[in-house]
Amino acid sequence: MKLKSKGILILLLALSIVSFYSCRNKVDQPSPTGPSTFSILMIASASPNVLIARATGVRDTSNITVTLTTFKGVPLANETIIFDVYDTNVGKLENFGYFEGNESVVVKNTDSNGRVTVKYYGPVFEEIVYYWENIPGVTPPPTSNDTRPLLLPPETVYIRASLAWQGKEMISELTHIQIVSDLDKQIRLQAAPNVLWITSGSQKSRQSTLTATVADLKGAPVKGEKIWLEIETGPGEFKQNGQRRISGKTDENGEVFVTYLAPKRDEIYTDGIKVKIQAQMQTSDPNWAHDEAEIRLNRGD
Secondary structure, eight states: OHHHHHHHHHHHHHHHHHHHHHHHHTSOOOOTTOOOGGGEEEEEEEESOEEEBOTTSOBOEEEEEEEEEETTOOBOOSOEEEEEEEETTTEEOSSSOEETTTBSEEEEEOOTTSEEEEEEEOOOGGGGEEEGGGSTTOOOOSSTTOOOEEEOOOEEEEEEEEEEOSTTOEEEEEEEEEEESSOSEEEEEEEESSEEEEOTTOSGGGEEEEEEEEEETTSOBOTTOEEEEEEEESSOEETTTSSSEEEEEOOTTSEEEEEEEOOOGGGOOSSOEEEEEEEEEOOSSSOOEEEEEEEEEEEOO
16 A cells, blocks of 8 residues: 555656646747847948939949947947848839949848948939939929929938848848039048947046048048038037037048037936937038938946
């Protein structure tokens, strides 16, 4: 009798162990390699960011560079980046220039520095001349057979860089390129640093130096060009005048320097706040060029 009871006890114990492990196996374990998009910093830039649509059929080119890091600056290597041409009104564009290999979409992986570069070939003159019925969002003239070509004003096209994770999670960044038919200057705006870790009592941690550079299309600096800088979105002001708009003239190196000043730490409600600043160059020609820089604000220790 004792032997039979002991056998039943062993059987019950074995079943409980099997049941325990089978339940544990049903629990989904978190992926150790799937970082949250909140910890990823993607920066996209175009150089140059002004391309001429030439009647000769020769295409201007721009190098599109994406840098992928954590918020602490650690490069993310071997991550897949998808590049395409994008318009904010109609979405993806198919026939407005192309990438290397004559492709409308390019997929590349970041290198050991978390960086990847692709070459974009801008449109030629024929590709920026549209007909009335082919212009998205534009109502054709009353005469239904009026198909006169219409040269649109200077256009801003965007190169979209997208990083896809597992499932439906995705982050994207846009960098703009201005397409013009006749412009003799280009402008570039850079922010250093472009990520601020703001600490209590430290004004230096709230500052970023903005450099607007003007050059001709051959890369030579342009002196004496008036530049307007404006904080378009996000908090903060310019240190020099305490305002959100300021102007200056380029020096012998074609540069204007301005300091952005972020709010104090206790005035920032969350991390990752984006501040967008635009530098605009006004010329005598109706065409004008501009560039944008983005600064991200985080609360430091």
